[in-house]
Amino acid sequence: MERKIRVLMAKPGLDGHDRGVKVVSRALRDAGFEVIYTGLRQSPEQIVTAAIEEDVDAVGLSLLSGAHGYLFPRVVELLREKGGEDIVVFGGGVIPEEDIPDLKAAGVEAIFTPGTPTSETVAFLRGRLG
Amino acid sequence: MENLAQLLQDAKNGEKRAISKLISGVERGGADAAAVARVLAGLTSGALVLGVTGPPGAGKSTLTNGLVRQLRESGKRVGVVAVDPTSPFSGGALLGDRVRMNGEPDDGVFIRSMGTRGTFGGVSAATRGAVNVLDACGFDVVIVETVGVGQAEVEIVNEADIVLVLAVPGLGDDIQAIKAGLLEIGDVFVVNKCDLPGADRVAVELKASLSLSSDEKRRETPVVMVSAESGSGLPALLDTVWTQMHELEQSGELTLRRGLRLGGGGRTGLNLAEGVIGMNCLNFDHIGVAVKNLEDAAAFYEKILGIKRTGIEEVDEQKVRVMFLPCGECEVELLESTSEDGPVARFIAKNGEGVQHVAIRVADLDVALAELKEQGIRMIDETPRYGAGGARIAFVHPKATNGVLMELCERK
Numbered sequence: 457m458e459r460k461i462r463v464l465m466a467k468p469g470l471d472g473h474d475r476g477v478k479v480v481s482r483a484l485r486d487a488g489f490e491v492i493y494t495g496l497r498q499s500p501e502q503i504v505t506a507a508i509e510e511d512v513d514a515v516g517l518s519l520l521s522g523a524h525g526y527l528f529p530r531v532v533e534l535l536r537e538k539g540g541e542d543i544v545v546f547g548g549g550v551i552p553e554e555d556i557p558d559l560k561a562a563g564v565e566a567i568f569t570p571g572t573p574t575s576e577t578v579a580f581l582r583g584r585l586g
Numbered sequence: 587m588e589n590l591a592q593l594l595q596d597a598k599n600g601e602k603r604a605i606s607k608l609i610s611g612v613e614r615g616g617a618d619a620a621a622v623a624r625v626l627a628g629l630t631s632g633a634l635v636l637g638v639t640g641p642p643g644a645g646k647s648t649l650t651n652g653l654v655r656q657l658r659e660s661g662k663r664v665g666v667v668a669v670d671p672t673s674p675f676s677g678g679a680l681l682g683d684r685v686r687m688n689g690e691p692d693d694g695v696f697i698r699s700m701g702t703r704g705t706f707g708g709v710s711a712a713t714r715g716a717v718n719v720l721d722a723c724g725f726d727v728v729i730v731e732t733v734g735v736g737q738a739e740v741e742i743v744n745e746a747d748i749v750l751v752l753a754v755p756g757l758g759d760d761i762q763a764i765k766a767g768l769l770e771i772g773d774v775f776v777v778n779k780c781d782l783p784g785a786d787r788v789a790v791e792l793k794a795s796l797s798l799s800s801d802e803k804r805r806e807t808p809v810v811m812v813s814a815e816s817g818s819g820l821p822a823l824l825d826t827v828w829t830q831m832h833e834l835e836q837s838g839e840l841t842l843r844r845g846l847r848l849g850g851g852g853r854t855g856l857n858l859a860e861g862v863i864g865m866n867c868l869n870f871d872h873i874g875v876a877v878k879n880l881e882d883a884a885a886f887y888e889k890i891l892g893i894k895r896t897g898i899e900e901v902d903e904q905k906v907r908v909m910f911l912p913c914g915e916c917e918v919e920l921l922e923s924t925s926e927d928g929p930v931a932r933f934i935a936k937n938g939e940g941v942q943h944v945a946i947r948v949a950d951l952d953v954a955l956a957e958l959k960e961q962g963i964r965m966i967d968e969t970p971r972y973g974a975g976g977a978r979i980a981f982v983h984p985k986a987t988n989g990v991l992m993e994l995c996e997r998k
Contacts, residue, residue, distance in 0.1 A: 459614075460677075460701075485678035492699050495685035505691035506684060509698055511606040539603040 461585050462490045462512040466503040468519060468527040472496055476548060476570070477518035483574035489581070500527060504534040507543055513585045514544040516577075517564075524551055529562035536563075544584055548572070587611050587618050594625050597723045600693055605723050609698055612715030616866060617950045619715055624956050629722035630848055633665070634831065636727060637742040639708060639768070640752025642734025645778040647686035649752060649814035650731050654687065654695055656820050657727055663694040665720030665728040669710050672701035679703075683731060696720060707741030708732035714745055714847065738767045747843050748773045748831055750823075753792060755784035769795060772807060773830050776823060780811035865954030870916045871947035871977075871995050876930045877939050880909045880922045887911045887918060901974050906930050908974040919974065943981070943991040951978050951996035958982070970996075 465481045467474060474496055481491045492510050494503065507515050515535070517528055524547065532545050547559065548568040556567050566580050587593070587607075596604035611618040636653070638646050650666060657664045668683035679701035687697055698716060705711045709732055720728045732742050742749055751772035775796075777789045792809050799805050808826050812819030834840040877883035880898065887893045893911045900907045905928030909920040921942060923931035933942050948954045951970050958965060967980035977995040984991050 460703075481680055485673065485680045486676045488677040490672075490679045490681060490701050492681045492684060495682075495688055498688065499690075501691050502688065505602070506697070508602045509606055509696055511610045539601075 460490050461488075461514070461581060462492065462510060463514045463516055463581065464492045464494065464503070464507045464510055464512045465516045465518070466494045466498050466506070467496045468498055468500055468503060468517055468531065469521055469523045470497060471519055471521040471523075473520045474518075476520070477516075480516065480518070480548065480568075480574055480577055483578060484581070487578040487582075500530040500534050503531055504538055504540065507535065508538050508540055512543060514546065514581055517545065517547040517549075519547070519549040519551075522550075524549065524559065525555060528559055528564050532563035544581075546577070546580065548577075587621050590621055590625050594722075597719070600723070602693075602696060605696055605719060606698070608719045609712075609716045612719060613700065613703075613710075613712040615711070617953050619712070620865070620950075620953045620957060622719065623715065624953075624960075626718050626722045627960070630718045631721065631844060633717070633721035633725050633728045634748070635717055635721075635746045635847070636729045636827065637732065637746025637749040638729060638752070639732040639735055639739075639742045639749065639771075640776075640778075641736065641754070641757060644734070644752040644754045645814045646731050646734070646752055647683040649750075649776065649778060649812070650683075650729050651687040651689070652812075652814045652817055652820045653729060653824070655689065655817070656824050658692065658694055662726040663724060664696075665717075665723075665725035666695070666697040666731065667700060667713055667716045667720070667728065668697065668731040669700050669702060669708070669713060669733050671733045672703045674704070696723075696725065702733060706739070708735045708739035709741045709745055717745065718848075735768065740767055740771045743771045744847065747840055747847070748827060748834070750774050750776050750827070752776050752778050753788050754779050755782045755788050770804075773834070774823070774826055775807060775809045777809065777811045778814050780813050780819060781816075785811060865951075865957055865994070866949035868947045868949060871945040871993075871997075872910075872917045872919045873941060874919045874921050874943040874945065874993070875940065876921050876923075876933045876937075876942040878922070878934060880907060880920050883920050883922075883939075884909055884911070887920075893918070899974050900924065903971065904929060904973070910975070943993050945979070945993035945995050948994050948996055951980060951994060954994050954996075955980055 463484055465477050467477055481493050484491045494506050517531060528547050535543050545564050546566040547564050551567055551569055559567055568577050593604045593607055597608055608622055611622040638650050640646055654664045670679055670681045670683060672679040681699035683699055700710045700712060702710045713730060717728050730745050749771050751768050775792050777785055789809050789811055796807050797805050810823045810826050812823050884895060893913050896910045896912055898907060898909045905923060905925040907922045907924055911918040921930045964983040964986045966983050970978040970980050973979035977997045979993050979995040982992040
């Protein structure tokens with residue numbers, strides 16, 4: 457059987473806007489991935505615990521509140537602490553262009569901003585994990 | 587899988603990463619699942635497995651979350667296996683049960699989501715294996731949450747010791763409650779969303795349906811009203827579960843159910859989640875024919891059938907010279923004894939020339955031997971040895987195969 461790619465989709469922090477994360481989750485499901493959706497207002501600790509328990513290949517973080525500069529790197533850091541350093545972290549949401557280099561330097565491998573076709577996210581994950 | 591012993595040790599020490607990797611091995615199926623099953627042998631049976639099933643939107647995840655909290659308060663370690671449907675079209679799945687299970691990270695709780703991946707009946711093929719991993723890792727209670735079910739998905743009875751069936755107001759009249767299936771499998775019926783109008787009536791109708799059952803025990807099946815969201819009624823529900831468990835224990839039924847589950851069987855007799863067979867038989871590899879003289883025997887194959895030899899090899903261990911005559915994926919091996927006391931010489935002395943053995947090629951001979959041993963199949967070789975062509979081989983005893991001497995071989 458073909459290996460299933462498992463992706464955790466999470467909304468860290470205090471942000472109730474889940475339209476984007478649902479659209480991307482749905483696109484990943486339709487691309488044949490197993491998507492674990494954890495719901496709103498998750499702490500980095502909750503997200504990392506779920507990622508470890510679910511043995512996912514990737515974690516997608518969606519944030520529109522502006523706190524990505526702290527929350528995204530914190531998830532990467534905790535994953536490394538908990539033995540999940542091989543898990544790919546990517547992000548999306550309202551993220552200013554000038555913040556992206558710092559996020560990438562912190563270990564967030566890709567950032568998909570509003571307007572990105574979902575096929576790009578699918579292609580990124582397939583290329584990175586396929 | 588690498589370092590399985592270490593992984594198991596870490597998992598038993600409560601390391602979530604290790605537990606998770608073991609469950610992934612189960613989900614991959616094949617040799618990995620078989621290897622995990624092997625290291626777990628003898629470590630399972632401690633956990634109480636609770637099944638939570640019911641129609642979509644009945645509140646299974648919310649109830650599971652509520653039960654986890656209650657059980658944690660009494661100090662129990664709780665594992666959860668939550669199953670959601672895999673799309674039959676894309677093969678993908680959106681596993682959303684965790685949305686309702688968003689407690690703070692807790693070493694005493696382990697939650698795993700699974701897609702059905704083509705299995706019908708409300709659970710996935712890997713559900714039982716995952717439960718066994720959690721059981722072996724010392725979780726006191728494992729909750730299995732099925733996909734949202736209709737009227738006939740009852741596989742949960744094969745995976746759980748005690749089954750909770752959820753009902754909610756607004757899904758139909760009382761005739762829905764007397765159809766076969768879900769109504770036959772509940773050890774406890776839970777009317778969720780008890781604050782909604784019509785909840786009392788659902789409970790009354792359930793009790794009425796159960797009271798018509800021909801089975802006396804089923805007539806007394808408890809019906810409990812809860813609000814999983816607010817938590818009201820959950821302590822009473824758990825009390826009911828413990829009472830039911832106690833009764834099942836007294837009657838010996840619990841032991842029977844666990845025995846069936848751990849032995850790879852089930853109560854429905856329609857068990858779709860069969861134990862995974864990891865040896866993976868690939869094809870018939872060869873047919874061994876005992877002959878007095880290789881060249882004389884080869885004439886028929888080469889000159890009449892046009893099957894050409896690819897070589898001759900002497901296998902000291904078997905006291906035999908072997909000629910290979912391949913035809914498609916399978917080949918004839920002509921066997922000529924090099925000694926009067928060799929197995930082939932003894933075969934000819936007893937039976938005359940003829941088919942002496944058949945060989946099936948397996949992906950993993952070590953897995954095959956472990957599985958055969960587990961099933962109590964009588965073997966000639968308990969451990970692998972080397973045969974012609976450098977293959978690793980082992981013979982199954984003819985008593986186990988209706989008189990056929992069967993070789994299993996693994997070629998790299």
